[in-house]
Amino acid sequence: MNHLLTTEGLSREVLEGLLTDAQEFAEVLERPIPKVPALRGRTVATMFFEPSTRTKMSFDKAAKALSADTVAFSASTSSLSKGESLKDTALTVHAMGIDLMIVRHGATGAPWRLAEWLDIPIVNAGDGAHQHPTQALLDCLTITQRFGSLEGLKIAIVGDIRHSRVARSDMFAMSTLGADVTLVGPPTLLPVHMDGWPARTSTDLDAAIEDADVVYLLRVQTERGGGSVFPSLPEYTKRYGMTNDRFSRLKAKAVVLHPGPMNRGVEISHDVADDERALVLQQVSNGVAARMAVLFALLGGDSDV
Amino acid sequence: MNAEDLGRVATRIAHEIAERNHGLKNVVLLGIPTRGVPFADRIAVALTDIADQPLTAGSIDIGMYRDDIDTRPRTRLGPTNIPEDLDGKTVVLADDVLFTGRTIRAALDALADLGRPSAVQLAVVIDRGHRELPIRADFVGKNIPTSTSERVSVRFLGVDDEEGVWIGEGASP
Numbered sequence: 001m002n003h004l005l006t007t008e009g010l011s012r013e014v015l016e017g018l019l020t021d022a023q024e025f026a027e028v029l030e031r032p033i034p035k036v037p038a039l040r041g042r043t044v045a046t047m048f049f050e051p052s053t054r055t056k057m058s059f060d061k062a063a064k065a066l067s068a069d070t071v072a073f074s075a076s077t078s079s080l081s082k083g084e085s086l087k088d089t090a091l092t093v094h095a096m097g098i099d100l101m102i103v104r105h106g107a108t109g110a111p112w113r114l115a116e117w118l119d120i121p122i123v124n125a126g127d128g129a130h131q132h133p134t135q136a137l138l139d140c141l142t143i144t145q146r147f148g149s150l151e152g153l154k155i156a157i158v159g160d161i162r163h164s165r166v167a168r169s170d171m172f173a174m175s176t177l178g179a180d181v182t183l184v185g186p187p188t189l190l191p192v193h194m195d196g197w198p199a200r201t202s203t204d205l206d207a208a209i210e211d212a213d214v215v216y217l218l219r220v221q222t223e224r225g226g227g228s229v230f231p232s233l234p235e236y237t238k239r240y241g242m243t244n245d246r247f248s249r250l251k252a253k254a255v256v257l258h259p260g261p262m263n264r265g266v267e268i269s270h271d272v273a274d275d276e277r278a279l280v281l282q283q284v285s286n287g288v289a290a291r292m293a294v295l296f297a298l299l300g301g302d303s304d305v
Numbered sequence: 306m307n308a309e310d311l312g313r314v315a316t317r318i319a320h321e322i323a324e325r326n327h328g329l330k331n332v333v334l335l336g337i338p339t340r341g342v343p344f345a346d347r348i349a350v351a352l353t354d355i356a357d358q359p360l361t362a363g364s365i366d367i368g369m370y371r372d373d374i375d376t377r378p379r380t381r382l383g384p385t386n387i388p389e390d391l392d393g394k395t396v397v398l399a400d401d402v403l404f405t406g407r408t409i410r411a412a413l414d415a416l417a418d419l420g421r422p423s424a425v426q427l428a429v430v431i432d433r434g435h436r437e438l439p440i441r442a443d444f445v446g447k448n449i450p451t452s453t454s455e456r457v458s459v460r461f462l463g464v465d466d467e468e469g470v471w472i473g474e475g476a477s478p
Binding site: 036 | 374382385
């Protein structure tokens with residue numbers, strides 16, 4: 001693995017290897033001194049051309065827990081506002097002596113372009129509505145900790161599938177790991193082209209959650225136009241929200257995941273958000289461990305694992 | 306060495322550990338993955354017999370502490386299971402082959418992050434020489450003088466499909 005750009009096409013062996021390492025790093029994070037010297041002397045750059053707090057902080061914490069140095073670039077305070085191109089910006093940062101670049105960009109495919117221009121590993125931290133592979137890893141880690149593995153689990157991913165890089169990343173990773181994935185949402189929020197996607201689709205949440213082991217709620221993304229393609233938020237909640245009533249109809253061992261930030265009262269009710277079976281905060285903790293596994297895999301010596 | 310010899314080595318080293326430490330009070334046994342773990346388990350079984358009290362071995366992986374990360378292919382991280390608080394304890398590290406000493410150096414770094422043992426001792430199946438650091442073993446199954454081009458392979462059932470020690474020509478592991 002030279003880069004981590006997408007979960008599509010990643011082998012089961014690679015995914016399981018990353019999850020195994022991530023579990024070890026999760027245990028490191030529980031120690032009195034939650035830091036190891038694995039990447040001492042390496043420098044990673046976080047390049048966020050789109051606003052983000054949690055993902056950027058999570059990568060930052062992951063790099064520091066591995067003893068790597070971090071430098072940060074944020075679009076709003078940079079020369080980008082003076083008209084510099086993406087390529088020039090990337091080459092400039094690279095010339096400072098960077099060993100790995102973590103990129104979030106609003107345009108689909110931007111991390112692939114950087115991977116062509118630069119000879120260092122690139123990690124996609126979200127490109128438009130396309131991919132967000134470390135989110136999928138932390139989700140799979142959370143589910144693995146709960147159920148032992150994803151093999152045979154029924155997983156419903158619910159909401160704005162069309163605009164969601166989380167849904168795309170998770171669907172490929174979960175299905176490669178043996179889960180049975182159903183994408184659920186209003187017809188206007190399901191993608192038009194889904195040829196070759198390893199998932200079924202449904203517009204009926206109540207049917208989909210009957211036998212689901214994991215219900216993955218996506219955020220209603222008003223900034224990507226998600227709010228304009230259904231009549232109203234209360235109507236969305238009524239048909240696609242995890243209400244207390246729906247929660248009570250889940251299987252006893254079923255869990256609820258959400259990538260955050262949550263819109264309480266829209267896609268998830270207050271009570272469900274605070275329930276012990278909503279693993280939202282565990283996902284956040286696991287984000288650091290999963291990203292440590294990715295950085296370690298890309299910078300920790302030559303290897304195919 | 307065959308499987309029976311390996312069993313006798315574990316039993317003898319268990320006796321030596323009990324003798325050196327005047328019993329097993331405060332002794333924590335940690336195997337270094339991969340093959341230090343089954344070795345530690347064998348010693349733990351023998352110690353359980355000797356001391357008539359159950360003793361379980363833990364494990365301590367060194368993958369995050371290696372100093373040769375650029376020059377050697379990486380292997381998967383192994384498990385780290387610390388059975389009890391290490392502060393003030395005597396930790397006995399167990400590994401299969403003692404060679405350059407770099408694995409043990411990494412294990413000492415890992416230990417320092419996990420607690421503050423009052424003493425650390427080292428048990429190995431084979432000491433093959435060629436140390437690059439000032440490190441020695443406290444308990445040795447067998448000293449085997451080797452050339453650096455030879456390969457020394459200790460195999461345990463559970464990890465491998467046979468058990469014993471093999472020495473062959475080829476690039477050093």
